[in-house]
Amino acid sequence: MFKGTPSHPGGEFSSLVAAIGGQENAFTTADYTAYHQTVAREFLPLVMELEADRMANLVLTDEVVLPERDVILEERRSRIENDPGSLLSESVNATLYQNSPYGIPIIGWAHEIEQLDREDAVTFYDRYYTPNNAILVVAGDVTEAEVRALAEETYGAVARRAEPPARDWATEPPPLTERTVTMSDPRVTQTALNRAYLVPSYLNDVGNEGFALDLLADIIGNGPTSRLYRTLVVESGQAAAAGSYYGGTAVGSGRFGLYAVPRGETSLEDLAAAVDAVLAEVRENGVTAEELARAKRRVVAGAIYSQDSQAAMARYVGAGMTVGLGLEELKDLPRNVQEVTLDEVNAAARVYLDPKRSVTGYLVAPEPDERS
């Protein structure tokens, strides 16, 4: 069972309320918070009743809120402050997004989490945790009629507390500069490179750009036959790992990401040059029809396989619908992916893998004589 409550992006507020609401069964992205439960069929009515109750009757006293704030700070310390790679990702993110709130970490900045209080939690809860701002997804051995009746009994009984606020995030200006972010930290034992390009999301793309970017990410960096892996890991042996991905499920901008981990004595500079050469080759000469056909098979198979798992199916539908994609679009994905042309994929590479749209992060250990 999946329930998405869209939240303002980047938000210590989301994290705080989600933590209070039930951390172990919730996760927050830049665009929504999801609560999920996997239960035996006969417990569905009970779980829906409990979830509906959590939407209206969450206890938000100082006794509840303040310790949860400390839990989030501790979570931030252990997962982010203690991990130079995560700190680097935060800075890459803040650099990639020059105007939209996606540059703010989802968990929030420590100095802002520290300032949160009961009133912030109540305000956020009342504004976003209203039933008309939620999407309920139930996957499993159920009928629509049965779930609808249950939903009306449970969530249907929860009063509206607010109108869903428009999600008109500030958007990005045209990216014009090539940027780098270097995190030098004595705790780094393995150097690494990661890069993000500002690209359209499924929601704000033109034509098939989102699908084309997804296929491109597959061709460039998914698995042992991909360009990056074959060139850097298998052929030149410069990398221990390399890959790419497309993050297109977002209300605002999407991102095309890639990473590479050097092997042996390879420097990050040499590795970056080798990555650039792979991308330049794709931008210049395009991908092949064979590569595209293989990528389509993989992307379509992935979409179909995900339906084997109730949890994955629910998550797929919930994630898509909370950012604004329609159920039909989500169902039609396999067919739509098939329709993407070689020209569309090659155009996406030429237009969007432009260095001027990119931020490259370098994770390094300080030189022995470095002071700061």
Next chain:
Amino acid sequence: MFKGTPSHPGGEFSSLVAAIGGQENAFTTADYTAYHQTVAREFLPLVMELEADRMANLVLTDEVVLPERDVILEERRSRIENDPGSLLSESVNATLYQNSPYGIPIIGWAHEIEQLDREDAVTFYDRYYTPNNAILVVAGDVTEAEVRALAEETYGAVARRAEPPARDWATEPPPLTERTVTMSDPRVTQTALNRAYLVPSYLNDVGNEGFALDLLADIIGNGPTSRLYRTLVVESGQAAAAGSYYGGTAVGSGRFGLYAVPRGETSLEDLAAAVDAVLAEVRENGVTAEELARAKRRVVAGAIYSQDSQAAMARYVGAGMTVGLGLEELKDLPRNVQEVTLDEVNAAARVYLDPKRSVTGYLVAPEPDERS
């Protein structure tokens, strides 16, 4: 005559309303909009009457607002979009400030200016152009009693339309990464390097940090005896120009900036390394007592000379007071600067000229074979 109306930082709104209000005699910073007039003594009552009128009775119809919006877009095109150096500065800015609104250009992003309408102008005007959100500074051959009486007659008659909003800008997380921004543009005929460090402002510094940073900027990069100039322009001949400055008059964070322009065949990489060497020397061994004494004389003299010009004096007081500095603090500046110790200046260099607080911008022309 100077009148500062604090505005929200980074704002196409400020620019729009200021343009309508009287572009030729107004300027906008990240923290305030200032209207200024220099007039003969006998016109003071008239000008104050006109200025007070502009605070309440600005005509904000579509016929006025929409053409002014186009004026700002045109101004943005001619001053920023046509100048790769200005575009680079915008990107450096957006990279330096990861959380606070100082990352937004003062004039605004083009795609957001385009969306402004009459309602935006009216909302902004009513919220910020209220007399209780303004500071009037009159410098010249006048008495306090006379100006006070005039002010009560003119501005005093304008009704309050709003309470001044709290200027609690989001603040910056601790900066942890060294960042670079490269603007490669065929219009670039002269390469250049500029760098900004995130540092405290006069308003949010601890102890004498603001003054120490101001003196440090003077020692490192003000004039022909400064470290950067002497080393890079005079001695090595690698630079045609080099300097540094401290921007500390801000409600939020301040910045320490520096720039260098290569001479002849010097590459930006070599120039950056030479700049870094100058800074490393200062951070490691400190500045000398003589350098500090000379810097103090220059900073104090600057503050005193500025009082020779009515316009400069009014601007100095207005800028300081609109960001929240007291009149006494501003008057005491020369004495306070004298009290800064060598240790304080050297500590500021060690703590704040840390590469992890910095963003370096490179302005370059594309290589002949570069495509994008």
